[in-house]
Amino acid sequence: MLNKYPLWKNLLVVAVLVLGLFYALPNLFGQDPAIAISGVRGAQVDETLQKQVEAALQKAGVAVKSMEKKEGRLLVRFGSTTDQQKSQHVIAKVLGEDYSYALTMAANVPAWLTAMGGEPMNLGLDLRGGIHVLIDVDMDAALRDKLEAYTGDIRTTLRKHKIRYLTVKAEKLGVNVKFKDAATRDKAQEVLAEEFRNLGVEAVDADGAFYVRMTMPPAEVRATKKFALQQNITTIRNRVNALGVAEPLVQQQGERRIVVELPGVQDPTQVKNILGATATLEYRLVDTEHDAFEAKETGKIPPGSRLYKVREDGRPILLKKRVIVTGNQITDAASGFDQRTGSPMVTVSLDSKGARRMRNVTTENVGKPMAVVFKETRVVGRDAQGKPIKRQVEEVISVANILEPFGRRFQTTGLDSPQEAHELALLLRAGALAAPIDIVEERTIGPSLGADNIRQGFISVVIGLLAVMAFMVAYYRVFGLFANAALVANLVLIVAILSLLQATLTLPGIAGIVLTVGMAVDANVLIYERIREELRVGSTPQAAIHAGYEKAFSTIMDANITTLIAAVVLFSIGSGPVKGFAVTLAIGIVTSMFTAIVGTRALVNLVYGGKRVKKLAI
Numbered sequence: 001m002l003n004k005y006p007l008w009k010n011l012l013v014v015a016v017l018v019l020g021l022f023y024a025l026p027n028l029f030g031q032d033p034a035i036a037i038s039g040v041r042g043a044q045v046d047e048t049l050q051k052q053v054e055a056a057l058q059k060a061g062v063a064v065k066s067m068e069k070k071e072g073r074l075l076v077r078f079g080s081t082t083d084q085q086k087s088q089h090v091i092a093k094v095l096g097e098d099y100s101y102a103l104t105m106a107a108n109v110p111a112w113l114t115a116m117g118g119e120p121m122n123l124g125l126d127l128r129g130g131i132h133v134l135i136d137v138d139m140d141a142a143l144r145d146k147l148e149a150y151t152g153d154i155r156t157t158l159r160k161h162k163i164r165y166l167t168v169k170a171e172k173l174g175v176n177v178k179f180k181d182a183a184t185r186d187k188a189q190e191v192l193a194e195e196f197r198n199l200g201v202e203a204v205d206a207d208g209a210f211y212v213r214m215t216m217p218p219a220e221v222r223a224t225k226k227f228a229l230q231q232n233i234t235t236i237r238n239r240v241n242a243l244g245v246a247e248p249l250v251q252q253q254g255e256r257r258i259v260v261e262l263p264g265v266q267d268p269t270q271v272k273n274i275l276g277a278t279a280t281l282e283y284r285l286v287d288t289e290h291d292a293f294e295a296k297e298t299g300k301i302p303p304g305s306r307l308y309k310v311r312e313d314g315r316p317i318l319l320k321k322r323v324i325v326t327g328n329q330i331t332d333a334a335s336g337f338d339q340r341t342g343s344p345m346v347t348v349s350l351d352s353k354g355a356r357r358m359r360n361v362t363t364e365n366v367g368k369p370m371a372v373v374f375k376e377t378r379v380v381g382r383d384a385q386g387k388p389i390k391r392q393v394e395e396v397i398s399v400a401n402i403l404e405p406f407g408r409r410f411q412t413t414g415l416d417s418p419q420e421a422h423e424l425a426l427l428l429r430a431g432a433l434a435a436p437i438d439i440v441e442e443r444t445i446g447p448s449l450g451a452d453n454i455r456q457g458f459i460s461v462v463i464g465l466l467a468v469m470a471f472m473v474a475y476y477r478v479f480g481l482f483a484n485a486a487l488v489a490n491l492v493l494i495v496a497i498l499s500l501l502q503a504t505l506t507l508p509g510i511a512g513i514v515l516t517v518g519m520a521v522d523a524n525v526l527i528y529e530r531i532r533e534e535l536r537v538g539s540t541p542q543a544a545i546h547a548g549y550e551k552a553f554s555t556i557m558d559a560n561i562t563t564l565i566a567a568v569v570l571f572s573i574g575s576g577p578v579k580g581f582a583v584t585l586a587i588g589i590v591t592s593m594f595t596a597i598v599g600t601r602a603l604v605n606l607v608y609g610g611k612r613v614k615k616l617a618i
Contacts (some may be wrong), residue, residue: 003545003609005602013602015487017593018130023496026120027107032065034083034106037074039099043263044571045074046455052094056401058327060090075108081129081448095455103130104263121498123263124506124580127457131271131449134441137256140436142228143173143221150175150199150343152322154214154305157195163188166209174200174215185210231434235260236275249504258437275439280327281348282377282410285361287318308373311395319371319396324361328434329354335421338413340521342420345413359407360556361427366405374397457510464517465491472521476528478617482603490520493591494584506580516588522559523596528618549601556597564589 033415035510037053038043050067054077064087065077076091078084090384105128107120125132147170154175166178177192185203189212193201200215216224229252236258239251240317249261262271287305295301296316305318331348350358354538361372372399398413424584468486472480494513498505531548539547562587572584608616 003542003605005605005609010602013599020489020493020496021505022116023118024492024501025112025496026107026499028117029108029110029120031105031107031120032077032079033081033236034075034077034104035084035087035096035101035224036102036106037091037099037106039072045069045099046528049099050074054093056090056094057087057525060086062090073170075106076150081451083152084291102576109255118381119499119502122502122504123450124455124504125445125450126507127260127450127454128447128579129445129507130450132441132443132445133262133271133275133439134253134261135232135258135260135275136438136440137232137258138438139225139228143216143224144170145232145435146603147173147175148217150196150214154192154196157191157429158188158321161191165192166408173195173221176204177212178414179210179212179213180212185212188212192321200242214584218571228434229256229258232437235433236260239275257440275437280433281330281343282326282373282375283358284319284322284371284373285324285365286371287320288368290318292316292318308371308394308396310399310542311374311397312437312551317371317396318324319373325354325358325371329357335418335425337418338411341413343413344418345411346421346425347409347411349409355408358410362402362407365407366402369399369401371396376399453507457507460514461491461510461517464514468517468521472524476524476618477563478607479524479528479531479604482600482607483528483596485603486592487517487597488523489599490588490592490595493595494587497587497591498584503583504580505584506582508577509584512581512584513588516592518587519563520588520596523552523556523592524600526555526559526598527597531616531618533615535618541608545604545608549597553597556593559587574596 037045037049046187050069053068053074054064057076061080062083063080064083067077068075076087077402080089088101088103095101105123109118109120149168151168154177155165155168158168158177163184164180165184166180168175168177177188179188183203189201189203192212192214196214198217198220199218201211202213202215204211204213204231213282233250233252237248240250240260240262248263249259253259260271260275288300290302292307293316295305295307295318295429301307302318302320306321308317308319309315310317329351330348331351336347338345338347374393374395376393400413465487469480469484471482472487474480476483491513494516497503527548530552531544534544534547535541565588566591567582571579571586574582
């Protein structure tokens, strides 16, 4: 037996190694601490802004490594994280409301390498620094809002069919509709069952009254919760993008939680204010038929109306319960100043459905007042169990007569300050949260700690690699050198694949690499021990090599497939850090199979193949 590879197999091994080296190469150039400046609401990053930033940093004595305009952003590089931290306060003073900035890390990859697709792998929060936030979504509030929407639709349906009802109340997971007699109730049951096929509809007699009980089935409850979670993820992602954070991570964890990771961000207060804000607007018609002061004094609120107070002077006001449009139907919002009064205002744009509804309502109610309700959920404290105590604030910020019909675009005034107008425009533009959220976990990792983690992780990989390599050479001699070459190639391929996939390397991911370093030589140990057994029973060196690789293959496959299954399960059910570990472990298993079996066989064939060998250095 000659133990010779065909030419195509040798070329395959060489091609894989060359590609691996190419895609791993960008990671050798390192990264610079940087600040990325982006435009908000269509503002352009131009030469004027660049000169302003440059002059401000020079005046503050902050050393700048370089400045470049890239992908519509101004990227300012620094020689150290200290300069980066110092410069953010200077830049914040230069930038107005039309710009945002984010601390980030910028790769030093040469242009020719980037042009050919070479990019370094992304570094996780624990290696780069930033803020990690775990958010819990209030599913009970999502269900209450859904039931509130159903109550409005039920009232509209009954009025449309001219069916008189006494009360419509949302209770637990259903809505109770009360009628004065059984005949009216039975007619309403038939209509409601036809209109609301996704709800359970049944007739109930209790305490001498006649009810239609409408309940949300489990499937509808699950769908409502799922929608609330997905809507919140989308909204939070939009808010994070509005902050200008580079490479943010926003993903679902479990059935009601969201993980947010913001690399480079070091101001947790700003993040919590933006992510946790639930401010939105509602447009409602004013109830002009009843006296708001009388309703407040007597406590008797007219059916179909709700009592509010005006923020400006605290006076009571009655508004129709029926909402014209909400923040969910707002597609764009921009802050500015009213040209007539000079007061802060927000220009609002609606989607097609909201615009159509606004146009219909304003056409039918020209000359009548319409109010803008500002809704915000605030955390006012925590209970004995540490859970947040929330209070929803609803205030009327503007009341104005409808002078003429309008639809898609209009202005909202009555705001206290330009800052409030700016923040409200940001929240409306990003979208309204479908349910209130609570930040249950928050971690801030400084850039210096991230650098320490990188250094310690690198040292652990090197120590593990050197220890394994020393053992393999001492125990298997020349064949140990083959295994060591495969081990180095395996590390190169892992880094190359992480870079090619633009995966994120975390500290647990480095742990996965260290584990892979130890496991990668398992295959070689199995092969080499099989070769030694074949030599002991009298096989020739060439036959022993062939039998060693042939007979150990099934055992190697079994061992690696079971580990790969474990990695897949970890990735499927694990959270962020566990996923990072699982990714590098899975990639390491696949690459080690190639290098340990195909790679070492190519080296063995190169040294011993096609020759008459009397003894193997194993």
